[in-house]
Amino acid sequence: MAYTSISGEKMVRVDMISEDLLASMTSAEKIRMILDGVIEGKILVLERGLMPEEEAKLIEATMVEISPEFVGIEIESYPAKERRSLMDRLFGRTKSQARLTVIGSPNQLKTIKKDRGLITALISEV
Amino acid sequence: MWSSLRGRFSLWVGKIFGRRSVKIGIYGPPNVGKTTLANRIIRDWAGEDVGVVSDIPHETRRVKRRKDVKINVDRSSIKLDIVDTPGLATKIDFRDFLSYGLEEEEAKKRAKEAAEGVIESIRWLDDLDGVLLVMDATEDPYTQVNITVIGNMEARRLPMLIVSNKIDLPTASPVKIIEAFPQHTVVPISALKGNNMDTLYDGIYEHFR
Numbered sequence: 001m002a003y004t005s006i007s008g009e010k011m012v013r014v015d016m017i018s019e020d021l022l023a024s025m026t027s028a029e030k031i032r033m034i035l036d037g038v039i040e041g042k043i044l045v046l047e048r049g050l051m052p053e054e055e056a057k058l059i060e061a062t063m064v065e066i067s068p069e070f071v072g073i074e075i076e077s078y079p080a081k082e083r084r085s086l087m088d089r090l091f092g093r094t095k096s097q098a099r100l101t102v103i104g105s106p107n108q109l110k111t112i113k114k115d116r117g118l119i120t121a122l123i124s125e126v
Numbered sequence: 127m128w129s130s131l132r133g134r135f136s137l138w139v140g141k142i143f144g145r146r147s148v149k150i151g152i153y154g155p156p157n158v159g160k161t162t163l164a165n166r167i168i169r170d171w172a173g174e175d176v177g178v179v180s181d182i183p184h185e186t187r188r189v190k191r192r193k194d195v196k197i198n199v200d201r202s203s204i205k206l207d208i209v210d211t212p213g214l215a216t217k218i219d220f221r222d223f224l225s226y227g228l229e230e231e232e233a234k235k236r237a238k239e240a241a242e243g244v245i246e247s248i249r250w251l252d253d254l255d256g257v258l259l260v261m262d263a264t265e266d267p268y269t270q271v272n273i274t275v276i277g278n279m280e281a282r283r284l285p286m287l288i289v290s291n292k293i294d295l296p297t298a299s300p301v302k303i304i305e306a307f308p309q310h311t312v313v314p315i316s317a318l319k320g321n322n323m324d325t326l327y328d329g330i331y332e333h334f335r
Contacts, residue, residue, distance in 0.1 A: 051277075051281070052274060052277025052278045052280070052281045053278060053281060055270075055274045055277065055278075056248050056251065056274060056278050057248075059214065059215075059216055059244065059248060059274065060244070060245050060248045060249075062216060062217075063218070063241040063242070063244045063245050064241075064245065066218050066237065066238070066241040068220060068234060068237075071217050071218060071219035072215070072216050072217030072218055072219070073216050073217060074216065074217065075216050075270050076270060077270065077273060078273075079268075079273050079276065079277075079306075079307070080273070080276075080277045080280070106216075106217040106219070114266065114268040115268055115306075116268075116306065
């Protein structure tokens with residue numbers, strides 16, 4: 001769904017979601033918010049992205065909704081960073097740090113190029 | 127967390143008693159050669175194929191498991207359960223199958239089955255001891271599927287080997303994959319031609335024993 005400005009231009013809505021808001025939500029809430037947003041035609045930019053397990057759950061939830069009308073999501077993020085505190089090093093633990101993530105409908109969001117430090121995408125109205 | 131601990135404990139017990147197969151999932155996006163690789167490994171060591179391959183994406187739409195494939199490396203061996211999984215994707219549009227000559231109803235059915243296959247693949251991640259992540263050496267390695275699988279294996283702290291497939295093609299660039307994921311071991315192969323499979327078997331033994 002495209003949005004129309006007062007002057008009549010077709011526009012795309014972009015929701016930029018802060019790390020704090022994401023931290024206050026459960027995994028299930030994040031996934032529902034993302035899928036509802038994509039279905040409504042929004043582009044979502046997550047400041048801190050999803051954890052790898054949440055990304056897997058998001059793909060699973062997306063597949064449940066696949067139909068001729070809903071073809072899935074376009075999701076792009078950078079590879080996760082490993083974060084190890086002193087305690088983590090002592091106990092041999094590794095924590096992945098989620099990174100900025102862009103999500104939208106594949107009909108709206110087209111990734112042109114992606115590497116370790118740059119994601120280039122085009123956004124269009126549906 | 128619990129599934130990771132349970133998996134590692136189970137692997138450890140299996141190693142101690144030397145009687146358990148190591149469950150290895152073959153993962154990756156559609157059409158990177160997962161089933162070709164599964165067929166190659168199982169043909170090399172058990173003399174049979176596990177699945178059908180084709181140029182149409184999402185040919186494998188159900189997980190296929192071949193138990194107790196014994197791989198000999200030098201004077202040692204490792205017993206594997208090979209789990210060939212449907213290609214992971216974040217989008218499946220039945221219209222994409224029409225260009226391969228499928229009728230609309232057939233394409234819709236394939237899309238539905240492919241979506242179910244993706245779900246099944248993801249659920250299998252909880253039951254594996256390790257993963258062979260297959261990438262197409264002629265394609266950009268930074269796909270979201272690759273990033274998600276690597277992130278999940280790192281979070282679960284399970285062993286993973288990246289297989290850079292299709293090196294027999296002139297546009298293949300396994301170096302791109304090695305540069306993209308420097309923290310992981312990358313083995314360039316051609317599952318179709320059987321190139322460099324011995325190096326892969328050595329890697330499997332080292333990573334999953």
